[in-house]
Amino acid sequence: MPLLPIISPSNPRIKQLRALSRRKERDATGLCVAEGIFHVGEALAAAAANRAAVEALFYAPDRLISDFGRGLVRQASATGIPTFETAADVLATVAEKDNPQGILAVVRPRRYALADLTSAAQPWLAAVVAPQDPGNVGAILRTLDAVGASGLLLLDGGVDAYHPGAVRASMGTVFRLPVVATDFAAFIAWARAGGYRVYGTSARGQTAYRATEYTMPLVLLLGSEREGLSVEQAAQCDALIRLPMHGRASSLNLAVAAGVMLYAIHDDLAARGLLPLPPL
Known part of the structure; x- marks a missing residue:
């Protein structure tokens, strides 16, 4: 059964996205956020090369208008990455950029010593x-x-x-x-x-x-x-x-x-x- 779109800024997943703007949360979870079509594409490419893992992808259909961006959502879904349709105004509460492109990924980069x-x-x-x-x-x-x-x-x-x-x-x-x-x-x-x-x-x-x-x-x-x-x-x-x-x-x-x-x-x-x- 398809997941319902996220329409509330108080949704727990949206709260986690906002929390990752803080270093304490990034250090505790090992996660970070990639925002925008190019950055999400690079995160997915790194995941395919086993240099990172994409834990989840959030997208706003009203904002994500390019074929390439929509293809990233299909690619993520096809590889088993959870994808969450999200209202544009809700995703905007997380976005760091002005005029967000309507796509974010939660990424677990490989950590090195x-x-x-x-x-x-x-x-x-x-x-x-x-x-x-x-x-x-x-x-x-x-x-x-x-x-x-x-x-x-x-x-x-x-x-x-x-x-x-x-x-x-x-x-x-x-x-x-x-x-x-x-x-x-x-x-x-x-x-x-x-x-x-x-x-x-x-x-x-x-x-x-x-x-x-x-x-x-x-x-x-x-x-x-x-x-x-x-x-x-x-x-x-x-x-x-x-x-x-x-x-x-x-x-x-x-x-x-x-x-x-x-x-x-x-x-x-x-x-x-x-x-x-x-x-x-």
């Missing part, structure tokens, strides 16, 4: 100390995917990668790449044991980012948005690299700086035959 990462399988990662902006975390994940890097380490707290803003900014990459949350001391011990070379970013760096010859396995280490790397953290790096600043600005946005450096690393590795050249 440092012990799951190896230099053979993950030869090139980025790490960020205590990031505070979920948009930066998501954008860095998206750039890591774009350059063919292997994953992201979040050190010493800060925002989690499954914050709605981080999921949205990652454009679904958060469901494909490994993300590990750990502390700085454990990260350094793991990097040393795995033979990773740690390239720290700092205005005090002695070498410009394009003048550096990068060696894999490696980790690009970025400091917090406000403080950068501490003296103690910088001392743990194998090399400190810097972005030249030619104008009055003293720094770049964290995600922008990460993007510039990640592409420089890619180009250096590719030029020396350590990575395939990207297609034109």
Whole structure:
């Protein structure tokens, strides 16, 4: 017998969706929300590759007008994922975006620990100390995917990668790449044991980012948005690299700086035959 549409914002399933906007609930349940046609599609693709599980899908027929979006609902239903028709105004109480597209998924991403990462399988990662902006975390994940890097380490707290803003900014990459949350001391011990070379970013760096010859396995280490790397953290790096600043600005946005450096690393590795050249 088909389930009746959800028409009340006090429905228990809708309450759970709203609760997942809080980190405490995400940590307790291991769940997060993917919102919008593209992000739900990426979550379903990750589930098909056993990198995540889609626990439920909610859709508002009045809002979900594209054939692709409706196809996602059929795909989810055909694979046994519970799908819930929901009134548009009710789904809007959960949506983070203005003008929501009428589809949300509850996702259980695969959770990783440092012990799951190896230099053979993950030869090139980025790490960020205590990031505070979920948009930066998501954008860095998206750039890591774009350059063919292997994953992201979040050190010493800060925002989690499954914050709605981080999921949205990652454009679904958060469901494909490994993300590990750990502390700085454990990260350094793991990097040393795995033979990773740690390239720290700092205005005090002695070498410009394009003048550096990068060696894999490696980790690009970025400091917090406000403080950068501490003296103690910088001392743990194998090399400190810097972005030249030619104008009055003293720094770049964290995600922008990460993007510039990640592409420089890619180009250096590719030029020396350590990575395939990207297609034109």
